Amino acid sequence: MPTTADEADRSVIDEAREAVRVERRRTADEREAFRAFRGRVESVPTEAVSPGGSPATAGVADVTASPSGSGTPADARAGGPATPPGSGLVAVRDAYAETVMSVPHYEEEYDDTYERSVAAELGPELAYALTRGSGYHPEYGRALFDAVDDAIEERDRLVERLRVETESLDRASSRLGAVRREIETLDATVPEGGFGALDACRARAGVLVEDCDRIAARRQRAIAEHGRELRLDDDVVDLPTYLYQNVSATYPVLAAVGAVGDRLDGLTRRTERAMARVG
Structure with missing residues (x-):
């Protein structure tokens, strides 16, 4: 079971990967x-x-x-x-x-x-x-x-969309992993950094927020593409709603992006407080 927010936002994408793997096998x-x-x-x-x-x-x-x-x-x-x-x-x-x-x-x-x-x-x-x-x-x-x-054709389409979904999850997980690693590096700057280093840290945190926004936007485009390619039942909103009924988040990538965004918000607040102390 995840014990930290960082582990939790990683876990939700891992859960989604497993759900896609099972659905892909069953569809085939x-x-x-x-x-x-x-x-x-x-x-x-x-x-x-x-x-x-x-x-x-x-x-x-x-x-x-x-x-x-x-x-x-x-x-x-x-x-x-x-x-x-x-x-x-x-x-x-x-x-x-x-x-x-x-x-x-x-x-x-x-x-x-x-x-x-x-x-x-x-x-x-x-x-x-x-x-x-x-x-x-x-x-x-x-x-x-x-x-x-x-x-048969319907399942062919679904197998293809599940392949695309796996790639989308992997891409988002990789990019979010890079953001998490950089947050850890920036976190180490806050306790000991001077004003200039802290200012640079705050600016970099803002860039990482923009990266998260791009990850979320790309994910939204992937979800919309699934909808165009598949004929979903009237009671199914989109592919994630169908796939992730038993996952801790219906939209796992967006949930993970939100968790990383929360960490960036916390980093920015800590940085600004430290800048006020040393300034």
Whole structure:
């Protein structure tokens, strides 16, 4: 546990780094799970609707043209059993459960039923079709592939933004570390310094305040860029709000900048008091 303000403002960025690392790993796992799901579903035949309204198997891979030009399911043509109506939906459900719902963090982070998960990830209309429809019809298959591709692309974007976020945290941490080290050097000047040295110390503290302002401004630009690149839920203000729910500060870099700024304010006050004594 941090025991000083200096350790605390370092710790909050370290916490943020760990949160990003975990989210990046989980997002990559989900992306690969959706890719695996898509691969599984590509082999599931769709079911056409018969004139009587019941599904009849008519997967593209299982249909060949008869001499008259009509398509006949391969199993039926060979005299084997036709695919039971609705079995395509079962195959989709099983594939989803064994890929998307089987990522290591699924229970901890989501713990949804199949229907709720599909609704959240692929949309409520498709969820209704896949969980309550009479069969896995061709239009469902097309919609499913489009939705899965969107889910994969969304995670691709998030993985990239998390990479950028890590770089932003590292850059801010490095620059703030340099400011902290200089504060320590300036602190040593105050007890023994003459008026000239103290005046120089105060001026340098003012420059470091400007450095902190630039670090904060750059961080704000990074947060705004995340917002432009990502499609966040309506209840998520920005990427830090999403990422740092369990971190001691929702905006860790800005919190660290504020802590360093407080140290600079204290340094300036001590310097001015010392200047008044020796002046």
